[in-house]
Amino acid sequence: MTTPLDRGQWTDARVETVVPGVHRIALPLPNDGLRAVNVYALEEDDGVILIDGGWAVPESRKRLEEALAVVGHDLGEITDILVTHIHRDHYTQAVDLRRLVGARVHLGVGERRSLEMLGELRSNSAVSTLALLRRCGASELAERIEARLDPDGFDASHWEAPDRWLGSETLRFGRRSLRVVPTPGHTRGHVVYLDEAHGLLFSGDHVLPHITPSIGFELNAAALPLGDYLDSLRLMTRFPDTRLLPAHGPVSASVHTRVAQLQVHHQVRLDQTLAALGSTFRHAHAVARRLRWTRREMPFDDLNDFNRMLAVSETAAHLDVLAVRGKVVTSVVDSVVFYTRTPAT
Secondary structure, three states, X not given: XXXXXXXXXXXXXXXXXXXXXXXXXXXXXXXXXXXXXXXXXXXXXXXXXXXXXOOOOHHHHHHHHHHHHHOOOOHHHEEEEEOOOOOHHHHXXXXXXXXXXXXXXEEEHHHHHHHHHHHHOOOOHHHHHXXXXXXXXXXXXXXXXXXXXXXXXXXXXXXXXXXXXXXOXXXXXXXXXXXXXXXXXXXXXXXXXXXXXXOEEEEEOOOOOOOOOOOOOOOOOOOOHHHHHHHHHHHHOOOOOOEEEEOOOOOEOOHHHHHHHHHHHHHHHHHHHHHXXXXXXXXXXXXXXXXXXXXXXXXXXXXXXXXXXXXXXXXXXXXXXXXXXXXXXXXXEOOEEEEEEOOOO
């Protein structure tokens, strides 16, 4: 029986059995406002499959080991880890578990170049956003973030290559089939795993029940990440509706219901972004400062620098979609991109 976990309880250490043989395990995240990431343990005849790996910190491995023991398994029984995307709270512990127990790591092929770029870094991966911030007119914010980077705080070995790159295909493990569906947007190589027989979608960060995923915050950024994300949301409605098993938040009853809410949210956000642009030339940082942020409708200046960075990148993503739709035009002045409404708008 599924344990009812509401919005404030999903980070509990309890194991939630979604259906027989499928268990949700919330693993802790260090210094992260999301508080936890869900991994899903799928019991098979020859071992355990994980959907996502978690963040490679000792507390996370300990919690995972304890949770597996509750359902009668141990770390050594993990045979495969199917990762939705390369962000550290999903990928890094998968690499550690491969070293520890020999589990095979699977990842969407669209992440290949991003993974290579992570391996080439010599410092914290946040440096990848500094050029974007400067193009968006947020040079002071970029300088503050750069000044706080720890050159010894990034370990590229956490992003070793997977054992297998995944495309649009179906994986079979004993009696279970999982359809791999590429869903670019949150990252270029994000994938979800669809269990059609049991009506389950392991959605990673693509569809989340209470928040919207960040857009355009990656090394190998797409030309139009929000456009990709909206296309990937529409793709979800082409499959029969299923239960939503997200990476952050509780299990929900309907993927289609949440997708419709996210589509409305982004249309509203596009309208708000256009209104915040006004009738003059503004860069993305200036527009972001005129918008409200998070469910609490916080002013931009009340955000910390990390969330300001996300806000600026997401504002740029929305402005770029408005440009493709013919609502705004762009110009570049001193390497900064400015936007203005088209005459018709």
